[in-house]
Amino acid sequence: MIKFRAVTKRFPDGTEAVREFSLVIPCRKTTVFVGSSGCGKTTLLRMINRMVEPTSGDVAIDGESVLSKDPVALRRSIGYVMQNSGLLPHFTVLDNIATVLRLGGTKKREAHERARELLDTVGLDQNLAKRYPSQLSGGQQQRVGVARGLAADPNILLMDEPFGAVDPIVRADLQQELIRLQRELDKTVVFVTHDIDEAFLLGDQVVILGKGAQIIQVGSPSEILEAPANEFVASFIGAERGRRALHIKQTPNGRVLVDEQGRTQGVLRESPDDHASTPEGGE
Numbered sequence: 001m002i003k004f005r006a007v008t009k010r011f012p013d014g015t016e017a018v019r020e021f022s023l024v025i026p027c028r029k030t031t032v033f034v035g036s037s038g039c040g041k042t043t044l045l046r047m048i049n050r051m052v053e054p055t056s057g058d059v060a061i062d063g064e065s066v067l068s069k070d071p072v073a074l075r076r077s078i079g080y081v082m083q084n085s086g087l088l089p090h091f092t093v094l095d096n097i098a099t100v101l102r103l104g105g106t107k108k109r110e111a112h113e114r115a116r117e118l119l120d121t122v123g124l125d126q127n128l129a130k131r132y133p134s135q136l137s138g139g140q141q142q143r144v145g146v147a148r149g150l151a152a153d154p155n156i157l158l159m160d161e162p163f164g165a166v167d168p169i170v171r172a173d174l175q176q177e178l179i180r181l182q183r184e185l186d187k188t189v190v191f192v193t194h195d196i197d198e199a200f201l202l203g204d205q206v207v208i209l210g211k212g213a214q215i216i217q218v219g220s221p222s223e224i225l226e227a228p229a230n231e232f233v234a235s236f237i238g239a240e241r242g243r244r245a246l247h248i249k250q251t252p253n254g255r256v257l258v259d260e261q262g263r264t265q266g267v268l269r270e271s272p273d274d275h276a277s278t279p280e281g282g283e
């Protein structure tokens with residue numbers, strides 16, 4: 001469990017990126033920070049592994065303050081995946097993945113073996129192992145970035161807009177891979193995005209943030225969709241629009257759900273465990 005306790009970050013130029021932020025991030029779940037540009041998402045993420053130090057307050061992992069830990073050891077024990085992969089251009093794919101292990105003293109041969117395993121884990125072909133980052137597509141680079149984040153088998157994986165710079169089709173592919181990986185690996189994932197659809201797809205817990213990382217609403221995607229905290233959230237999640245604003249239409253063959261434009265999006269069926277007759281997706 002990661003616990004933020006009244007964390008504030010003020011940068012030397014006076015910018016207050018995060019103000020009095022408190023939150024519990026549960027183990028082995030995916031928590032997504034979502035909010036508009038500059039609201040403090042990256043700053044929050046980086047305070048978990050001490051790439052940024054809080055001005056006041058504390059972040060604790062399993063009850064132990066990160067401030068009491070050696071920052072270098074802490075950073076190596078937590079996976080970090082960033083936008084544009086952050087790969088070292090003069091290192092091969094294998095060496096990029098193996099970096100954290102090598103820094104931790106693992107022998108080259110062993111580190112490369114682990115790196116090869118990780119290529120499989122993230123769905124990359126073994127014949128890419130000796131290539132350089134510039135010889136990969138954007139999606140492949142991001143997969144290498146994820147493999148590198150997983151190299152030291154961390155319990156916690158921090159992901160800062162990892163799929164922000166790839167096209168929508170590759171992005172959807174990477175999102176599905178992450179869902180599969182999470183099912184297999186069971187990590188505590190903290191994921192930053194400004195895309196609410198991505199947040200709802202990946203998050204067990206979604207944290208909608210305003211300026212200064214002020215929490216506007218926190219909950220599961222269903223909780224937020226079913227009861228947006230205010231007008232801002234309703235508008236941010238598009239509760240009144242498109243496929244999020246469905247209504248019921250009676251047809252000769254039963255009831256269907258239609259969107260704003262009247263296009264049918266699904267069929268209403270009675271939930272098998274609910275004979276009290278509230279249809280799934282309900283009224």
Ligand SMILES: Nc1ncnc2c1ncn2[C@@H]1O[C@H](COP(=O)(O)OP(=O)(O)OP(=O)(O)O)[C@@H](O)[C@H]1O
Binds near residue numbers: 013038
């Ligand atoms: N080193 C720094 N010095 C001064 N201000 C900073 C620094 N780093 C970030 N900030 C400011 O802190 C605020 C929060 O930045 P942060 O990068 O955490 O936001 P974000 O929500 O991740 O934004 P984005 O979605 O654009 O990446 C912004 O106003 C930013 O300009």
